[in-house]
Amino acid sequence: MKFFKIFKYLYLDFRAFLYAVQQGKKLRVTNEIANQRMEICKNCENLNQEFKIFNYKFLRCGICGCILRAKTKLTFENCPDNPPKWKSSF
Numbered sequence: 001m002k003f004f005k006i007f008k009y010l011y012l013d014f015r016a017f018l019y020a021v022q023q024g025k026k027l028r029v030t031n032e033i034a035n036q037r038m039e040i041c042k043n044c045e046n047l048n049q050e051f052k053i054f055n056y057k058f059l060r061c062g063i064c065g066c067i068l069r070a071k072t073k074l075t076f077e078n079c080p081d082n083p084p085k086w087k088s089s090f
């Protein structure tokens with residue numbers, strides 16, 4: 001069941017990415033916005049345990065499974081919570 005949920009969010013992210021590219025939108029937010037989003041995520045009850053790849057540790061969203069260091073930097077990304085704690089920047 002969790003696999004289908006992650007697949008759903010991957011699909012939604014990919015659709016948002018295509019929309020952003022098609023519309024000629026910027027893909028990366030400023031460092032200030034990325035830091036603001038990350039602060040919100042760090043205080044969120046859905047923040048997931050660290051995800052480790054080799055020696056690198058990443059924080060993940062417990063709802064969509066995204067790696068937050070990447071998710072918070074992309075303009076087309078949304079917080080998947082209901083209501084969202086932060087929104088896409090276009």
Ligand code: SF4
Nearest residue numbers: 041044061079081085
């Ligand atoms: S993306 Fe939203 S739900 Fe996920 S950890 Fe960040 S604030 Fe929480």
